[in-house]
Amino acid sequence: DRVTIQELTAPLLTTAQTNSGEEPFIETPRQYGVSCRFIPPARIMSTESILEQMNEDDSEQLQMELKELALEEERLIQELEDVEKNRKMVAENLEKAQDEAERLDQEETQYQREYSEFKRQQLELDDKLKNVENQMRYAQIQLDKLKKTSVFNATFHIWHSGQFGTINNLRLGRLPSVPVERNEINAAWGRTVLLLHALANKMGLKFQRYRLVPYGNHSYLESLTDKSKE
Template identity: 50%
Template structure:
């Protein structure tokens, strides 16, 4: 059985072949299919598209040929071939290729009904146009020449009126276009104006913010300038202030020497507490330390370490710490660290005095003997008093401490006049 199939030209659905089709027609269709360029070419191929554009039938074509070749075949052709079918196939192929024959395509029932409906609608429209043309021709034949001239005059007048109306409407359209362009320009100008107003408002806000920042910075600048003036006044006042005299106050009146309201030493009648004596030694060590830093003197053999009521002197040769404080438990019959600390302090003071005598020619009323740890009264009795508690009385120890503070008082006055009086 042949596997030849037919497809609808519109919906591409397979068609059912009618059983009334004769065997000759089947063979002719199969021969036409075998004569095509490719058995499996689809309905919408290039050759089919080219030939389908020519819809004029061939005048020499018989009704039998039209009935034998009504559509395009797809699928495998039959293997039964005769000389007649081959000749027909070649002839049909030549006609199709040369453009002498159009290729018809099959349609299914639904597509055929739709096509018939479209043709009926086109036929109805053509008949209506034909009736209009006939009525116009009949009416034209019934009109006389005079009526035709009158009608032509009326039509000319109407034409002129319509032309005038067209010119008026054209002018109105131009006016409307101009008005539209003007309105668009006004809208653009209004939009630009609104944008400029918004920009102006934003600029005013920015200006207000900058103005506020300027006022704040101006206030801060004024405050800083006032602070600067105040600090400069304070600096000028402090530069004229004798810091040594303000910081250290030494009194040598009475039986005991006093520094910053701390009594240095004790006598049988005035039993000063050791805490007060230690604090006085701390102030004394701080005074000599400050004077050495101010004058740039570097002590030999010892280093002063002022630490309040627990000040001490560090030996540079043995790293020994010599105390300038005591709780009264030291033994006055032996050479103790407290006595050696006071003697080391006297050594440092003597180094400072030698520097003054060498550079400034300053001489003090009480001569220092470092080796014996004693102070000599050169302006009075010439007696020497020991600064140590070892084998010494409280009266002589207190007097030696007082002589030491008196020397420091004179040194303090010299330092104040040298370093602060010129400011």
């Protein structure tokens, strides 16, 4: 007990109080300045019991602490395993994210390439469209001019030269005082036959007795009633 421990550790005295029935402490003479105390066997046995009890208590305490440390170790190992699983999961997710980012970069590059190609084609088509629009505008202008232009007036220019009527600058006759070559007169009348033939077709006219036959300088009239007459 505590009193016994104090007695064992207290300074040595020449005399000591003892209880009734207990053997007194015997102090040996000092030798070399050191005095010794004789402890009775009963007291020694009591001290050994105290030490054994203390060892048992300490052992139980240590066992409890060991169990707690083992549980703490298991908990830390589990946490470490969870951390390792999370680390692997994060690494896998990071790898997937990197692969996805690389795929998106490739798709973006392909998209930019296709967009550039489409833009080039669009510019070419715009140029072609503008060219076609300009051609259509020019053709429309020419068409408007043609609509305002008389085909007969453009093809057959009827006028006069002195005393002679002319068609396409070809005189339609001659006078004794103004001889005109026969070829010019025939050509003028050939143009006249062609003009009359075109006007008749345009207006839907049909001659009853004669048919116009335009044949250049050799144009003629064909009789519808008598095929032998021209």
